Each structure stands twice: as C-alpha cells, then as structure tokens.
Amino acid sequence: MTDTPFGFETLQVHAGARPDPATGARQTPIYQSTAFVFRDADHAAALFNLQEVGYIYSRLTNPTVAVLQERIATLEGGQGAVCCSSGHAAQIMALFPLMGPGLNIVASSRLYGGTITQFSQTIKRFGWSCTFVDFDDLDAVKAAIDDNTRAVFCESIANPGGYITDLDAIAAIANDAQIPLIVDNTSASPYLCRPIEHGATLVVHSTTKYMTGNGTVTGGAIVDSGNFNWTASGKFPSLSEPEPAYHGLKFHETFGPLAFTFHSIAIGLRDLGMTMNPQGAHYTLMGLETLSLRMDKHVANAMEVAQWLENDPRIEKVTYAGLPSSPYASRVPQICPKGAGALFTFAIKGGYEACVKLVDSVELFSHVANLGDARSLIIHSASTTHRQLTPEQQEAAGAAPNVVRVSIGTENAADIIADLDQALAKATA
Structure with a gap:
C-alpha cells in the first residue's frame, strides 16, 4: 500500500495485508502456531523487553x-487495535488499564443487556462500579x-x-x-x-457481528485512537507510571499514541488471556472484505421493513432511527451518514404473549441471540438477552415486555416483510 489515501472499500480488502513473503499466497494465511522461533537469545530478550x-x-x-488488528484500526481511523476472544472480553480489556478498586464508570442506560449485567454486577468483583444514566440527558x-x-x-x-447517541456532545463532557x-x-x-472522528478515545467491537457477518466465530476488538493524554491528569497510573513487570517502563512515555495498544497486549492479553484464535481472525478478515456491500443492503432492507411495520395497524411503535418519525432521525446525518443500521425494535399490540407467538411463528427469520448476520434475526429481549434485568432496567434499555428486536439481513426485502406479515397474523389472531 502507498501513502495515497484509499477509500473505505479498498481498505476493507487490503489494509494490513501483504502477499505472504514465504509462499506468495495472496490471501492472509492462518498461522496456526502456538509459538514462534527466536533468531537468537538477543532477539528473544528484545521481544520480552518490548524493545x-x-x-x-x-x-x-x-x-x-x-x-x-491493523485492518480494524485503519477502518476506524485509530492508531492501533487489539483483538480478543469476544465483545465482552473487549469491554473488560478496555477498562482493565483504567480501573482499580473504588473507581467507577458512567454508562448509558441504553446498552445490550449482557453489558448492563457485566457493568452492574460482574465488575463489582473487581471493586469497580458503574452509574447508568440516560445519555440524552447531558446534565445527568x-x-x-x-x-x-x-x-x-x-x-x-x-x-x-x-x-443513536450524540457522540460529539458526550465526548465533550468526557474531555x-x-x-x-x-x-x-x-x-x-x-x-x-467512526466514533473517533466524534471524539471517542477507545472503540470496542464484538467482531462476531457485522464485521464477520456470517455467524461463524466470536471475537472482539479494542481500537485505540491515540489521541488521549494518559499522563496529564494523573488518573491512569497503569499507563503513566513505572510498570514493575517491565523494569519501570512507562507505557505512555515510551510508546506515545500507542501506549494503550501496547499495554493491552503486553499486560492485558498476557495476564487476562482473552486471546482471539487465528482461525477466527481469518473468518473475520473474510467478512470485512464485503462489509460495505453488506451494510448498504442491511440499511436499505431495514428502512423498507421499518416503514412497512410503522404503517401496520398491529404495531404500536417502531424504533428505527432512519424513520422521519424517530426522535433520533436528526442525528443520522451527523453520526451515521451512510444509514441508521439494521437493528431496531417494534412493539406489538397484544404485549408479551403476542411477542412470544411472533418469534415462534417466523419462518425466514432465525430466532437467535445474535445480530449482524446476513440472515434476518429476531428475538424477544425481555425473555432472553434482557431477562436478568429489572422491569425498570428493561424499559430504560428499550427492551420492554411488548417489544421484539430484529436484525434485518440481506435477503430480499419483500420476503422479509412477507415472513413478518404471516407471523404477525398468527401472533395477533
């Protein structure tokens, strides 16, 4: 690759990859190896010293x-990235260098149910805590x-x-x-x-979802913007102060904009062991090559399905931000200029029981706890992914008992609508 600025579609195919120097293989090989041979003792010592x-x-x-890692960092506009075993692993790894007993994070109340549980329950075991806030209320x-x-x-x-979150406003508060x-x-x-363009310091992903796009492997990633000064406030000693495990090395002083990335590999992966396997990385690389093509189709289908649902008398409400009626429609051009995604919910007249009947009646849709697949997916969040939450938490997260979540796939839009139509007829009979 030259220094010429390439477009997203080119980078999703080429960034980070070169023909294999040993064989000339055009596709990135799967290096299914536990360990790698050192050239000599000095080489081994230099690697272990982070030199x-x-x-x-x-x-x-x-x-x-x-x-x-390089491809994801490039697509997100970051300085570096670290891949790990899942999206949940990515969240813990993102917090790991920042936190300590007695410290807290402030998080949106509108999050995936598993993340709410991780932040409200699991991180307490580390002595961390979380305050959940409606991120539309900037004063809160x-x-x-x-x-x-x-x-x-x-x-x-x-x-x-x-x-859709107003990332610019939230970034200003964090800054x-x-x-x-x-x-x-x-x-x-x-x-x-691209959250970094809106002021994000770190970006996390479940690469299991749209990046891979085919429901085959789990994975996670943390992207480091390289823009944060880890030393200025004195709040992040793991990155600014001497690290005993590396003879007093200071990560921010030594690695500058890559301090977080190096820390996450040298300490995070070393000690937490949340490793992505090379086979999984291979599948995700394959998926990334068609990301833009798939996302355009996801968005087009989602808009068509959401419009149909909004006009159906069996439906109480549709939350798709791409609809002009959505309170978040004005944020789409600013935050997501290429479209509002393909994940949304709709409320069914008939409540909880109608939702359960709906997910049991679909034929084209798959009833699974996943999103971002090429296939259209459906789930009743209140009885599954958000089941562990209180009714108040479910409501705040957008997963009330009368709500179904859909991840609209890349099939023919008319076929998706037809399946919902026949399932709704059974659910609301």
Missing part, C-alpha cells in the same frame, strides 16, 4: 490476528461523573432499540472531565460510524 515488535506466543501476538451525564470516574461508556447505535470516552460501535460498524 522490538514481533511474535513470541499466540496468546500475545499472532501474524493472522495482527493483520486483522455531567452530574454522574465524580473524582473516581475513569471512563464514560456508550454504544453508537444502541442495542436493542437502534437509538472536560479528562477521562476517556469508550464507544461500542458493534451495531454500526466503522462503515456507518
């Missing part, structure tokens, strides 16, 4: 995974931040409702507090939204 970049052991670095976000807050967390397009903004960009993908 040279290279491959040691696949828990830390792997050539196939490295290509995926400001008020929730205190001296022990170390990050602000939200989703660009919130799961399950498809609500004033000298803390990083972490944005989960899973539902949008970097094709629809």
Whole structure:
C-alpha cells in the first residue's frame, strides 16, 4: 500500500495485508502456531523487553490476528487495535488499564443487556462500579461523573432499540472531565460510524457481528485512537507510571499514541488471556472484505421493513432511527451518514404473549441471540438477552415486555416483510 489515501472499500480488502513473503499466497494465511522461533537469545530478550515488535506466543501476538488488528484500526481511523476472544472480553480489556478498586464508570442506560449485567454486577468483583444514566440527558451525564470516574461508556447505535447517541456532545463532557470516552460501535460498524472522528478515545467491537457477518466465530476488538493524554491528569497510573513487570517502563512515555495498544497486549492479553484464535481472525478478515456491500443492503432492507411495520395497524411503535418519525432521525446525518443500521425494535399490540407467538411463528427469520448476520434475526429481549434485568432496567434499555428486536439481513426485502406479515397474523389472531 502507498501513502495515497484509499477509500473505505479498498481498505476493507487490503489494509494490513501483504502477499505472504514465504509462499506468495495472496490471501492472509492462518498461522496456526502456538509459538514462534527466536533468531537468537538477543532477539528473544528484545521481544520480552518490548524493545522490538514481533511474535513470541499466540496468546500475545499472532501474524493472522495482527493483520486483522491493523485492518480494524485503519477502518476506524485509530492508531492501533487489539483483538480478543469476544465483545465482552473487549469491554473488560478496555477498562482493565483504567480501573482499580473504588473507581467507577458512567454508562448509558441504553446498552445490550449482557453489558448492563457485566457493568452492574460482574465488575463489582473487581471493586469497580458503574452509574447508568440516560445519555440524552447531558446534565445527568455531567452530574454522574465524580473524582473516581475513569471512563464514560456508550454504544453508537444502541442495542436493542437502534437509538443513536450524540457522540460529539458526550465526548465533550468526557474531555472536560479528562477521562476517556469508550464507544461500542458493534451495531454500526466503522462503515456507518467512526466514533473517533466524534471524539471517542477507545472503540470496542464484538467482531462476531457485522464485521464477520456470517455467524461463524466470536471475537472482539479494542481500537485505540491515540489521541488521549494518559499522563496529564494523573488518573491512569497503569499507563503513566513505572510498570514493575517491565523494569519501570512507562507505557505512555515510551510508546506515545500507542501506549494503550501496547499495554493491552503486553499486560492485558498476557495476564487476562482473552486471546482471539487465528482461525477466527481469518473468518473475520473474510467478512470485512464485503462489509460495505453488506451494510448498504442491511440499511436499505431495514428502512423498507421499518416503514412497512410503522404503517401496520398491529404495531404500536417502531424504533428505527432512519424513520422521519424517530426522535433520533436528526442525528443520522451527523453520526451515521451512510444509514441508521439494521437493528431496531417494534412493539406489538397484544404485549408479551403476542411477542412470544411472533418469534415462534417466523419462518425466514432465525430466532437467535445474535445480530449482524446476513440472515434476518429476531428475538424477544425481555425473555432472553434482557431477562436478568429489572422491569425498570428493561424499559430504560428499550427492551420492554411488548417489544421484539430484529436484525434485518440481506435477503430480499419483500420476503422479509412477507415472513413478518404471516407471523404477525398468527401472533395477533
């Protein structure tokens, strides 16, 4: 690749990849190897001292995974990226260098149910805590931040409702507090939204979803913008102060804009072990080659389906931000100029029972706990992904009992609508 600025469609195919120097293979090989041979003792010592970049052991670095990391970082406009075993792993790894006992994060109340559980319950075991706030209320976000807050967390397009976050406004609040903004960009993908351009410090992904696009492997990624000063406030000693495990090395002083990336590999992957396997990285690389093509079709189908649902008398409400009636429609050109994604919910007249009948009656849709597949997917969040939440939390997250979540696939839009039509007839009979 030259220094010429390439378009997104070119980068999703080529970024990070070269023909294999040993064989000339055009496609990135799957380096299915646990360990890598050192040239000599000095080479090994330099790698372990972080004085040279290279491959040691696949828990830390792997050539196939490295290509995926560079490609994702390039597509997101970041300085570096680290891939790991799942989206949930990516969230913990993003917080790991920032947090400590007694510290907290401020997060949007509109999040994937598993993330709400991770932040409200699981992180307590580390001595961390989370305050959930409606991110449409900017004053509430400001008020929730205190001296022990170390990050602000939200989703660009919130799961399950498809609500779009005003990233610029939230980034300004985080910046004033000298803390990083972490944005989960899973539902949008970097094709629809690039949070770093709106002030995000870190971007996390479940690569399981749109990046891979075919429901075959799990994975996660953390993208480092390289724009945050980890030393200025004194709040992030893991990145600004001497690291005992590396003879007093200071990550921010030594690696500058790549400080977070190097820390996440040298300490995060080393000690947490949330490694992405090379086979999984290969599948995700294949998926990324068609990301823009798929996302355009996802968005076009989602708009057509949402419009049909909004006009159906059996439906109470549709949350798709692409609809002119959505309170978030004005944010689409600013945050997601290529479209509002393909994830949204709709409320059915008939409540909980009608929702259950609907998901049991679809034929083309797959009833699964996933999103971002080429296939259209459906789930009743209140009885599944958000079941562990209180009714108040379900309502705040956009997963009320009378609501169904859909991830619109790339099939023929008329066929998707026909399947919903016949299932709704059974559900509301």
